[in-house]
Amino acid sequence: MGQAANVARQQLANLVVGVADLQVSDDPGRVIVTYALGSCIALCLYDPERRVGGMIHYMLPMSSVSPEKADANPAMFADTGVPLLFQRMFDYGCGRDSLVVKVVGGGALNGDSDMFQIGKRNHTVLRKLLWKNRIMISAEDVGGSKSRTVRLFVADGRVVVSSHGQEEDL
Amino acid sequence: MTATLQLFADIDRLPTLPSSVARLSALARDERSSARDYQEVITHDPALTTNLLRLANSAFFGRPRQVTSVRQAVTFLGTKRVVEVALAAAFSGVLPEALPGYGIQAATFWRHCVAVAVLSERIADDRALSKDCDGFTCGLLHDIGKLVTSAYLARQTGEIMESIWGQRQVFIVAEHQILGADHAEIGAAVAEKWNLPEAVCAVVRWHHSPSRRGERGAEDGEADLVDVVHVADCLAHAFGFGTDIGELSREIDSGAVGRIGAPVRRLEHIVGEAAAEIEDLSAVFVDIRGGS
Numbered sequence: 505m506g507q508a509a510n511v512a513r514q515q516l517a518n519l520v521v522g523v524a525d526l527q528v529s530d531d532p533g534r535v536i537v538t539y540a541l542g543s544c545i546a547l548c549l550y551d552p553e554r555r556v557g558g559m560i561h562y563m564l565p566m567s568s569v570s571p572e573k574a575d576a577n578p579a580m581f582a583d584t585g586v587p588l589l590f591q592r593m594f595d596y597g598c599g600r601d602s603l604v605v606k607v608v609g610g611g612a613l614n615g616d617s618d619m620f621q622i623g624k625r626n627h628t629v630l631r632k633l634l635w636k637n638r639i640m641i642s643a644e645d646v647g648g649s650k651s652r653t654v655r656l657f658v659a660d661g662r663v664v665v666s667s668h669g670q671e672e673d674l
Numbered sequence: 675m676t677a678t679l680q681l682f683a684d685i686d687r688l689p690t691l692p693s694s695v696a697r698l699s700a701l702a703r704d705e706r707s708s709a710r711d712y713q714e715v716i717t718h719d720p721a722l723t724t725n726l727l728r729l730a731n732s733a734f735f736g737r738p739r740q741v742t743s744v745r746q747a748v749t750f751l752g753t754k755r756v757v758e759v760a761l762a763a764a765f766s767g768v769l770p771e772a773l774p775g776y777g778i779q780a781a782t783f784w785r786h787c788v789a790v791a792v793l794s795e796r797i798a799d800d801r802a803l804s805k806d807c808d809g810f811t812c813g814l815l816h817d818i819g820k821l822v823t824s825a826y827l828a829r830q831t832g833e834i835m836e837s838i839w840g841q842r843q844v845f846i847v848a849e850h851q852i853l854g855a856d857h858a859e860i861g862a863a864v865a866e867k868w869n870l871p872e873a874v875c876a877v878v879r880w881h882h883s884p885s886r887r888g889e890r891g892a893e894d895g896e897a898d899l900v901d902v903v904h905v906a907d908c909l910a911h912a913f914g915f916g917t918d919i920g921e922l923s924r925e926i927d928s929g930a931v932g933r934i935g936a937p938v939r940r941l942e943h944i945v946g947e948a949a950a951e952i953e954d955l956s957a958v959f960v961d962i963r964g965g966s
Contacts, residue, residue, distance in 0.1 A: 523914065564945070
């Protein structure tokens with residue numbers, strides 16, 4: 505990355521998405537970021553025409569395991585949080601068909617081939633949800649025993665994934 | 675002296691927990707002790723009093739109104755809870771600024787410790803383990819060995835990274851190969867030095883390999899706190915509560931999962947219920963330590 509780009513990047517302000525949280529922004533000076541995704545998933549939405557970005561960091565696939573928690577915090581679950589993130593994007597005037605959809609996370613502990621599989625189910629439920637609504641995923645970085653940090657640049661929609669001390673554009 | 679022997683020798687250089695904590699633990703074992711005895715021990719330790727009140731007022735302990743005195747804390751929380759909170763307050767006070775060998779600041783380490791504490795307590799309750807079991811304390815202290823191993827690992831970060839990402843070793847195996855001992859073994863020696871209860875020592879020693887203790891090995895038999903803390907630790911790492919450089923490079927012990935016998939949806943329910951409490955207790959540390 506060139507020096508000018510580095511300087512520009514340092515001036516950007518982080519908008520942090522906590523665990524079981526979602527954020528949407530149309531401020532080009534913002535980077536929407538979430539840290540340490542293990543089996544959780546970050547769904548990143550971006551409207552390149554309106555330059556609006558949104559991200560959810562959900563923990564669990566289905567709200568049926570804790571309906572009261574889902575009432576209090578729908579962003580904890582894929583089935584309640586993902587529709588809410590889309591709704592927030594629509595509130596900014598984004599059209600469904602103009603959204604770029606990227607998916608990150610859904611990892612698993614090394615030995616978790618047949619035990620918890622929470623990351624895998626988090627991913628499966630999301631894919632089904634998107635497929636049912638005929639929404640295409642344009643890129644994803646999921647699975648493995650990685651912990652990932654994700655940044656979504658509101659100015660241009662770039663998504664950067666960091667893991668093992670390295671970062672890559674998605 | 676070999677590096678491994680040096681590691682064990684370094685245990686003596688760790689700060690110890692304040693004597694008030696040992697006195698509280700002694701009171702907890704003494705049937706004749708009264709609430710007033712607990713109050714006296716705590717009020718004689720001003721740092722402990724301050725941090726105990728901060729923790730006691732966090733949402734985790736769910737008080738309907740502000741706890742402003744040690745007396746209220748003992749009355750509202752009960753003596754068992756007060757001992758747990760006092761230990762947590764004392765533990766937060768002895769943490770170094772950072773654990774460079776694990777690539778984390780103290781606040782991240784604390785976040786992991788409280789996540790395992792809260793999850794262990796909830797799993798133990800859910801599985802109806804004996805009321806005498808202190809899942810919270812066992813979970814909170816499970817990684818104390820890292821306070822010693824961190825400095826040694828920090829000199830060999832490159833080898834650790836190559837071992838876990840290049841050769842796909844799980845983190846604790848890599849740690850053992852590189853240091854000649856791992857944080858569970860070293861932690862057990864720390865637990866003994868701090869005079870922690872036997873149950874805590876066992877959890878610290880075996881939390882990565884619960885089925886390797888003594889006669890364990892089969893999936894049958896009753897779950898105990900070692901199994902509970904192992905599963906809580908795996909869940910905390912899977913959900914990113916206090917992630918360190920080992921990331922998800924850890925193994926789940928199928929024996930422990932089998933003995934606990936909770937379906938994954940039940941564990942998901944427990945994690946969902948615990949998430950806000952974990953955030954809350956994580957934030958208390960930032961209050962206590964000023965954001966370190």
